[in-house]
Every structure is written in structure tokens, then in C-alpha cells.
Amino acid sequence: MKTINKNLAKKLIPLVNKVSDNxxxxxxxxxxxxxxxxxxxxxxxxxxxxxxxLIEIIKEKDLGVYDGNELALDHSDGIMYMYGPSAxxxxxxIKSTLEKVDFMKGAKANMRFGPLEGGKNEITVQxx
Numbered sequence: 570m571k572t573i574n575k576n577l578a579k580k581l582i583p584l585v586n587k588v589s590d591n592x593x594x595x596x597x598x599x600x601x602x603x604x605x606x607x608x609x610x611x612x613x614x615x616x617x618x619x620x621x622x623l624i625e626i627i628k629e630k631d632l633g634v635y636d637g638n639e640l641a642l643d644h645s646d647g648i649m650y651m652y653g654p655s656a657x658x659x660x661x662x663i664k665s666t667l668e669k670v671d672f673m674k675g676a677k678a679n680m681r682f683g684p685l686e687g688g689k690n691e692i693t694v695q696x697x
Contacts, residue, residue, distance in 0.1 A: 599654070599683060600633075600652065600653060600654065600655055600656035600659070600680070600681060600682050600683070601650070601651070601652050601656060601679075601680070601681040602633075602650075602651040602652070602653070602656045602659045602660050602678060602679070602680055602681075603648055603649070603650055603651075603678075603679045603681070604648065604649040604651075604667070604673075604676055604677070604678050604679070604696075605646070605647075605648055605676060605677045605679065606646060606647055606648075606649070606672055606673055606675075606676035606677075607645065607646050607672065607675065607676070608640060608641070608644050608645060608646055608647050608672050609644060609645060609672065610644060610672065611644065613640065613644075615670070615671075615672060616638065616640060616647065616672075619666075619667075619670050619673075620635065620638060620649070622666060623635050623649075623651075623663055623666065626662060626663055626666060627651065627653075627659070627662070627663065630662045632651075632653050632655075632658060632659045632662045632663070633651060633652050633653020633654065633659050634651065634652055634653065635649070635650075635651050636650040636651060636652055637649075637650050638650065651663075656680035656681060656682055657680055657682075659680075660678055660680055660694075664678075664696070667696050668696060668697055673696050674696065674697065675695060675696065676695070676696040677693050677694070677695055677696070678693065678694050678695075678696055679691060679692075679693045680692045680693075680694075
């Protein structure tokens with residue numbers, strides 16, 4: 570992934586922690602799943618189609634919440650943000666859906682366990 574995504578994520582971590590501590594929705598969702606992907610489509614149709622599918626799966630399986638996404642202005646790449654009580658369970662619950670989507674091939678799924686700052690308790694896997 571591009572460096573800008575990592576830098577942006579580092580800047581967002583303190584903000585996410587601050588919101589999570591005071592937000593009843595996020596207060597019990599101490600683990601995170603960030604998916605960094607290359608996009609390249611002209612429209613956002615493919616991204617939003619996947620987003621709505623993930624929201625339904627996460628809700629049906631009670632895995633946590635889909636908190637949003639960011640897409641570069643030129644649509645070159647993006648990040649999806651999800652939170653839940655178990656980042657690993659969240660990833661495993663949506664993995665097969667991600668693997669069916671062309672722009673998710675080669676994407677990086679970063680699972681963070683415990684506090685978001687520090688990055689010591691995290692695993693990154695590539696989506697096939």
C-alpha cells in the first residue's frame with residue numbers, strides 16, 4: 570500500500586481511541602479490522618456494493634460494526650474500517666466475501682487486538 574495510508578492511519582488512531590472511549594457503540598468493540606485495498610474503478614459502485622454486503626454480514630453474524638471507508642480522490646486506493654469484540658472472528662466472518670471481489674485481491678487486512686495505539690498486537694494478512 571501507499572505510504573499515505575499508513576501515515577493517515579497513524580494520525581487517526583488517537584482520534585479513534587478518543588471516540589471509542591466515549592461512544593457506547595464502540596466502547597465494547599476494542600479490536601479493529603482495517604482493510605487497505607487498491608481500487609482503480611471510475612465510479613464507487615463496486616465499493617458501495619461490497620460495503621452494503623459487509624454491513625449485512627457483520628450485522629447478521631453479530632461480528633461488530635462497519636464504521637466506514639475512505640477512498641482516494643483519484644479512486645486509486647482506499648481503507649475500510651471495522652470494529653468488534655474479536656478482530657479475528659470479524660475477518661473470518663467476511664473473508665469469503667472479500668475473496669470474491671476483484672479489487673480485494675492482494676488487499677491487506679490488518680487485525681488489531683486490544684488498544685489501537687502502539688501496533689504491537691496486530692497481524693496483517695493478504696487477501697487472495
